[in-house]
Amino acid sequence: MISNNLFSLKGKTALVTGGSTGIGLMATVGLVSAGAKVFIVSRKLENCQNAAEELNNYDFEGEVIPFRGDLSSETGISDITDEIYAQNSELHILVNNAGRTWGSELSSFPYEAWAKVLNLNVSAIFYLTQKLVPLLAASSKSDFPSRVVNIGSVMGEVPMGDGAYSYAASKSAVHHITRILAKELAERNITVNALSPGPFQSNMTDFAIGDSKGTMRVSKRVPLKRIGHTDDIAASIQFLCGKGGSYVTGAILPISGGINVSTGPSIFGED
C-alpha cells in the first residue's frame, strides 16, 4: 500500500521538555506544524507561554500548550507527569530535550559540575520516561507505535570535550540509555531514538555562536560548513515520530553536518 501521510502527526499528543527555546523549540515546530497537540514544559513559564502564543498564531493544525515544571528533582518530575496524566488520556510522543552544560578547564573543573549535569541530562530523562511509559504504551496502536526521542549530542559520540567534560559524558549516557530502552520497550510498542545534534543556535551555545562572527568561525569547522537550522531538527523529529519512522528504534541520528564522521586528515595522504 502506498501512503501519502508518512510525516503527519494529526491527532497525536506530544510532550517536549524545554520546548520553548533552542532545539526544543525547533522540535516543537516540527511537531505542531505536522498537526500534533504539543505540551511544552520548563521552569520559566513565561518563555513557554510566549513560544506557545507565537506558534499558535500560525495556521497549523496542531496546537501548543505551555506549563511550568522543573525536571531537576524527583518531585518536580512527578509534578510534570501528574499534569500530563491529568490533562490527557493519551500520549504518543515524548521528546526528552531539556538539558544543561558546564564548561571549564580540566584543572579547575568543579566537583558539582558532574552531579548537576548528569542529574538533568540523564536521570531526568530516565525517570520522566519511566513514569510516562504506561501512558505511551496504552496510547500506541498496532500500526503506530508511541515514540520517545531523546536529545543527545555529537559530543557524546566523538571525543570533543571542549571543556564540557560532564556534558559530553552525559550525552554518551543518553545515547546508551536510548539503545537500552529501545530494546526493552519494543515489546510495549514504543520506539526510542535519539538525535545527536552538532552546533545549533540556542541559549546554551550563545557564548560561541550568538553572533555572526562566532557563527562563521564555528561553521568553518563543520564539514558541511554551516550550523544547524530549525528545519534540520523539525524534519528529523517528523521522520522519527511520523508513520514513516515507525520501524526505526535504537537509532542515534546524526544531525551534525558531518562532525560525527570527521576524523581529521587522511593517514597516508600528502600534506
Ligand SMILES: NC(=O)c1ccc[n+]([C@@H]2O[C@H](COP(=O)([O-])OP(=O)(O)OC[C@H]3O[C@@H](n4cnc5c(N)ncnc54)[C@H](OP(=O)(O)O)[C@@H]3O)[C@@H](O)[C@H]2O)c1
Ligand atoms: N544547541 C546545540 O548546539 C546543541 C547541540 C547538541 C545537543 N543539544 C541539546 O539540546 C537540548 C536543548 O538545549 P539548547 O541548546 O536548545 O539550549 P537551551 O535553549 O538552553 O535549552 C535548554 C532548555 O531546557 C530547559 N530546562 C533547563 N533546565 C530545566 C529543568 N530543570 N527543568 C525543566 N526544563 C529545564 C530550559 O528552560 P528553562 O530555563 O525555562 O527551564 C530550556 O528550554 C539539550 O539537551 C542540549 O544538550 C544542543
